[in-house]
Amino acid sequence: MMRRSAALWVVAALAAVATVALPAAHAQAPAARSFDVLQLNLCHSGSADCSSDGRAVDSAIALIQQRRPDVVTLNEVCASDITRMTSETGYLWEFTPAGDESTGGPRACRDGRGDYGIAVLAHPDLGAGGAPIERQYAAQDATTEQRVLLCVPFSTVAACTTHLSATDARVAAEQCRELSGVATALNAETVVAGDFNLVSGGSPDVQECVPNGWYRKDDGSVQHVLAMDVFHFRRAETLPVDGSDHPGLLVETDR
Template sequence: MKRAGLRRSAALWIAAALAALAAVAVPVAQAQTAAAQPFAVLQLNLCNSGFADCYSDGKSVDSAIAAIQQRRPDVVTLNEVCAPDITRMTHETGYRWAFTPVGDKATGSPYACKDGRGDYGVAILTNPDLGAAGEAVARQYAAQDGGNEQRVLLCVPYSKVAACTTHLSASDGQVAAEQCRELSGVATALGAESVIGGDLNLVAGGNPDVQGCVPDGWYRTDDGSVQHVLAMDVFRFEHAETIPIDGTDHPGLLVATTR
């Protein structure tokens, strides 16, 4: 009888110990799950220079502001915008901003939007939760096509995340591919977890293939056409969707990840 009692006591002790371990394991698993935070990138080409057929007198800016207010992405990458568009967008969304104009080969000055609407270029908007920006990297590409517009890259580092954007050559695919590889090199050298959003004027499976400028340890998703988001694989891909943006010939590309 004494041995049976000891066996029962031992069994009860083991059961209690296992229950205690389970009680510890569940919060640990929950903490690990909770540690993955959502992170979203919205890529937009607003066609707002005034020169292209898709120009709609600012209608695309209205639509972009509404999309940002509704979806609240962490990063918004913007192409074909004018400097005053960014001023308005930051005022109405509360996002932080960085902007750089493309170059005008004929004048050596920034390229201007039509009708005196300020400099024309690319921009990055960021949710205030990302904090203050470090020193931005903004420059013209070494490779340029024969057109007057000198394409540029823009990267902005934050404490743990960096974001880049660009709008690559539309007339020469080989030049676009060279520009894309230069951008990828800059993004990987930033020393932070990085994402890129832009109108690359390259497609998957094309010649040249946009996949050729995706660095090792990165992945890419697109809108089915020339807009792409590239991200280091620390950003675990969840899903991508296109969203309608009035007043431009490009949809918005919203990519949801966790990190």
């Protein structure tokens, strides 16, 4: 009887251990969270035919407030636009002016609205960004506008934007390859968005500058979002932007 009781005690103990261990064996991975990127070209230098006396900025603010993307990338904006947009949305920001070859300084918007360039806005949940990477491209076209790139590292992700040459597709392709090299060297989960002035299936083809392990989504034209494949693509949507000749491009992902 003593031997039988001991055997039963061992069986009960093993069963208890198995019961305790079972939840650990079935522990679930952390749920993926959404990560959305909104690309906007606001055509707001004041010198282009598509400029609209601020309507595009109004429209951009409304889209950010409605959709609350994690990252907003902006092209053809003025420094004063960014001041207003961040004040009204609460987003963090980095701005880089395009260069002006004729003056050797930053390119300016008309009507005293400050420098003209590109920007990255970030939802406050991303936290303050680290030191940005700002660079004029080695390849430039024959116009006086010197095209630039901007990358901003945040605590867990990085975001880059650019506006590539509009007059020379070969130069735009060289700039795109330089941008890809900078983005892949960031050692972070990274998204890139902007107006590349290149199209899928064109000559040169924008797909040629997409790094290995990344994917690309577009607005059906020259605006693109490139993302590392850790950002699991869900859907893309084009959104009307009043006062701009470009729609907004919203790419929704999970990471």
